[in-house]
Amino acid sequence: MARKIVELTEVTKIYEGKVMHRALNRLDFEAEAGEFVAIMGPSGSGKTTLLNLISTIDLPTYGRLAVNGIEPETLNQNDLALFRRRNLGFVFQTINLLQMLTVEENLVLPLTLDRVPVADMKRRIADLADKLSLNDILSRRPDELSGGQAQRTAIGRALIHQPELILADEPTGNLDSKSARDVLELLSKVNRTAGTTIIMVTHDPLAASYCDRVLFIKDGEFFNELYKDEQRRTFFQQILNVLSLLGGNVNDLSSVRLP
Amino acid sequence: MTFRQFAYRNVVRNRRIYAAFFMASAFSVMVFFLYSMLLFHPAMEEGFVQEIASTGMMVAEFILFVFTLFFLFYSMRAFLQARSKEFGILLLLGMARSQLQRLIFLETMLIGGVAIVAGTFLGTVFSKFFLMIVEELIQLPDLPLYFTWKPFALTIGSFASVFIIISLVAPLFIRAGEVYDLLQGESAEQQAYSTTPWRAFAGMALLVLTYTMAVYATNPYVVRIIFVLPAAAVTGTYFFFSDSLPYVIQLFRSRKRLYWRPFWLLSLSEGVVRLKENARMFFIVTMVSTLAFMSVGLLASLTSFANQYRELNPLGLVYKSYPGNVLEQIHVRQLTDELNDKDIDYNVVPFRVLRQKSSFTDKNVSIVRVSSMNALGYTFGYPPIELADGTAMFLPPTDSSFRQLNDRNVRTKLEMSGLTVDISGAYPHQLFPPNAIGSNAIIVTDADFERILSGPDGNSATQFRYYAFNIRDWQETKDVGRALHEDELKSILLSGETGTLFSFGNPGLNYSVIRTTFSLLLFMGLLLAAVLFLAAGSFVYFRLYTTLDRDRRQFAVLRRMGITRKELKKIINRQLLPQFFIPWGVAFVHSAFAFLALQVIWDALAEISIAKELALVLGGFAILQISYFYLIRWRYLSHIRTPE
Incomplete structure (x- = not known):
């Protein structure tokens, strides 16, 4: 049995406000080291809340949450920030590169915060640039990149400090199908070769079909779970089936794109 | 609606x-x-x-x-x-x-x-x-x-x-x-990354040139360049903000060992964008602040001139009468009557000042007698000086000339009267306003003084009579002798400077005029400067506000990436500090150099230093600016931390 990297036990998250909103309700979830997990569900099902909790930028109202064996509640703000910086990597839908930095500078940003020696940073950039084929665009700025290049840069930034866990929020949401496939293949390659755990929130059944396991949630509660098949095509079909069972909104089912 | x-x-x-x-x-x-x-x-x-x-x-x-x-x-x-x-x-x-x-x-x-x-x-x-x-x-x-x-x-x-x-x-x-x-x-902000090297260098060169010229300025030279310098400084400052500074930062960015450090990476790259966006604003703020510093510093220095006024004018009132002035006794009586009326304590010592030509310098020398000097010195509480017949002492015209004259020994023959005197030493106290008795004056014994008077041409030797009023409450006299003052003005208008046979000086009145004028101007200048500062600050604040959404998104990314509150503060400090203090610092340097150049003229006018006043003014502005910085940083931080 592999080590558990994320463990949620009966986690409930309630947003207090003018209208009280229960985003997650007694959800159990765990991810083992080296797993590639997708989280799917209709809008408002609590996917992003779940991801925020795992990101440790939000704390559960009830229940136990442990990331890499550490319970975020026991850490103060400072240690949490350091914990995120050293253990987690993030990839977002809106690509969120810092506009005023070049690709290279965006990549080293997390390292500079930890005062890594410059020689080390250069070595890691060289490694990554090869792996992600970023060599030609290192000195460009984010506004001079295509969507795929920008997302590859963002993945590079998430990988550069060799985190154990990568959290991705709709990483292919803004990409054309070719770039989306590149990004997904890249993620699964990282997952296979470096053994990095990846948890990805997505709407896209095709993206989900690249994963080892898909978790479906609805209204903040566990709905279903699918494990990868031999054949990606059949896995994809199964995902579609669950999605149609989930109902939700028609918009949540993106058009079928066969690989 | x-x-x-x-x-x-x-x-x-x-x-x-x-x-x-x-x-x-x-x-x-x-x-x-x-x-x-x-x-x-x-x-x-x-x-x-x-x-x-x-x-x-x-x-x-x-x-x-x-x-x-x-x-x-x-x-x-x-x-x-x-x-x-x-x-x-x-x-x-x-x-x-x-x-x-x-x-x-x-x-x-x-x-x-x-x-x-x-x-x-x-x-x-x-x-x-x-x-x-x-x-x-x-x-x-x-x-x-x-x-x-x-x-x-x-x-x-x-x-x-x-x-x-x-x-x-x-x-x-x-x-x-x-x-x-x-x-x-x-x-539209993204296109603003390029800088023009020649403009960058031109900006630096112009500033360096202006500064060196200001440092090496000498008196006649300053007057000639005084119109060129500001123009060069203005152009230089503009290029400095639009090109030189971004250019330097770009150079810095290629030095990874320096640049890839925890906070520099973020703050510098952000800084260069802000700089490009706001170059014109920084330029305006700099010029306005320079102007504010300059005017306030200048006014403050004028005020300091007023404070040193008393040292330059130790006497309360002075009345000078040239030969042939029939009103002399009436005028002096008038003054003493007014002083008595107002209950002001005074001591008056009349001086008779003779003129002789010195064989040593071939120039005219003014001569006073030692008993008069000692009488006036006594009212100030100074010990009397002793002179032997045939010897004399220099009467230094200004404080700074004392040191030169004190070590001098001169034997000279006073032509016309034929008297020979050995002059050595100088009178150690300043009792008169600068050059009141003459730029070349000596003190002789009473016997020698009589000898000159009774010698050949003794009758025409008298240069003028000088009534020195020593008044302790010298600021009280500002209303004394108004009528006399008006008479003098009338006489000058009617018969010119040479036809007027007397002159009257009232340092108390002059002082009160100078002091009130300068302090009033200073007060107004300070108010004006305060308005300019507030405006400049409000502009920085507004600029921050317009990019708040973008900044918020950026800090949200950084927060996920794992930035502690303390680090966030540090990054923001490094972004905000330059915006507040670079224009201000440049203005500071500008005005410091401008004052260096002005000091040359000013020093020649009167022997005063404006360092203290300047420090006071700049210190005051610094406190104002720092508190404004903290205020705005506080607002900005609280906006950045609250999610959208």
Whole structure:
């Protein structure tokens, strides 16, 4: 049995406000080291809340949450920030590169915060640039990149400090199908070769079909779970089936794109 | 919701953006109003000081007016650019251009109107306080609070016209392009990365050149370059902000060992963007601050001149009478009578000053007798000096000439009388204003003095008589001898300087005029500088506010990436500090060098140093600026931390 990297036990998250909103309700979830997990569900099902909790930028109202064996509640703000910086990597839908930095500078940003020696940073950039084929665009700025290049840069930034866990929020949401496939293949390659755990929130059944396991949630509660098949095509079909069972909104089912 | 309501709500709900802008406008209205209160004050009609005061007020009002016009113009433009997305939506919804213009007009007039009302109201509230300060400064018996329509009319009229002009012109700033461009909002900032090397170097070179010229300036030379230097400095400063500084940062960015450090990476890259966006604003702020430093420093130095006045003028009153002046005794009697009337203690010592030609220098030398010197010295409490017949002592014309003359030994023959004296040493105290007795004066014994008088041409040896009044309460004498002063002026007007056989000096009066004039000007200058500072600060604040959304998103990314609160603060410090203190620091350096150049002229005028006053003024500005920095950082941090 592999080590558990994320463990949620009966986690409930309630947003207090003018209208009280229960985003997650007694959800159990765990991810083992080296797993590639997708989280799917209709809008408002609590996917992003779940991801925020795992990101440790939000704390559960009830229940136990442990990331890499550490319970975020026991850490103060400072240690949490350091914990995120050293253990987690993030990839977002809106690509969120810092506009005023070049690709290279965006990549080293997390390292500079930890005062890594410059020689080390250069070595890691060289490694990554090869792996992600970023060599030609290192000195460009984010506004001079295509969507795929920008997302590859963002993945590079998430990988550069060799985190154990990568959290991705709709990483292919803004990409054309070719770039989306590149990004997904890249993620699964990282997952296979470096053994990095990846948890990805997505709407896209095709993206989900690249994963080892898909978790479906609805209204903040566990709905279903699918494990990868031999054949990606059949896995994809199964995902579609669950999605149609989930109902939700028609918009949540993106058009079928066969690989 | 009517159209007017819409405009009203736009303003009221954007009040956080408009706050600093509004504050700066209202404050300048207030100061303008206070100035005009003084300008139209019924007690300010006559007298020299009053004239200076009202001219100063007029100049200050004018500067304030022009500056406000520029400030509003520039901020308005920035405001509208920042809101271009909103205007895009309005146009998309089918608003006509003319309606958009009307909207902007209404909004501007709303802010302007409220700012005028608030400023005038605050001005009225503080006017008694203001008049009390001025009363104290110019030592007028009473400046009562008064109300006429004039200051109100001037203030409201001027600012209303400013706001009307601005609101009519402002809509022209909205890019005339497509709705789509407007909807894209402020994304035009990205193209601003390139710098022109030659301009970068030109900026540096110009500044270095100006500074060296200012440092190596000598007196006749300064006057010649005084018109070239400011122009060079202005151009240099502009290039410095638009090109040199970004260029230097670009160079720095290629040095990874220096650049790839925890906070530099973020703050420098952010800094260069801000710099490019705001280069023009930084330039304006720098020039305005330089002007403020300069004027305040100059005025402060004038005040310090006044403080050293007493050392330069140890006597209370002086009366000088040339041979042939029949009114001499009457005038002196008049003065002593006035002093007695006013119960002012005084000692008067008459000097008879002779003139002889010295064989040693071949120039005229003025001669006084030792008993007169000792009599005057006694009233100051100095011990008497002793001289032997045939010896003499230098009477140094200024404090600084004492050291040179003290070590000198000269034997000279006084031509005409044929007397030979050995001159050695110098009188150790300054009892007279500089050069009062003559730039070349000696003290001889009473016997020698009589010998000159009874010698050949003894009758024509008398140069003038000098009545030295030593008065302890010398500032009390400012009303003594007014009639005499007027007589002297009349005589000079009628028969010229040579035909006037007497002169009268009243340091007490001169001092009070100089002091009040300078302190009044200083006070007005400080107020003006405060307005300029507030405006500059409000601009920085506004700029921060317009990019708040972008910054918030950026910090959200950083927060996920794992940045602690402390680190966030550090990054923000490194971003904000340069925006506040680089223009200010450059202005500081500018004015320091300008003062170096001015010191050359000033030193020649009077032997005073302005270092202390300058330190005081700059220190005061520094405190103001630092507190403003903390205020704005506090607001900014709390905005950044709250998610959208």
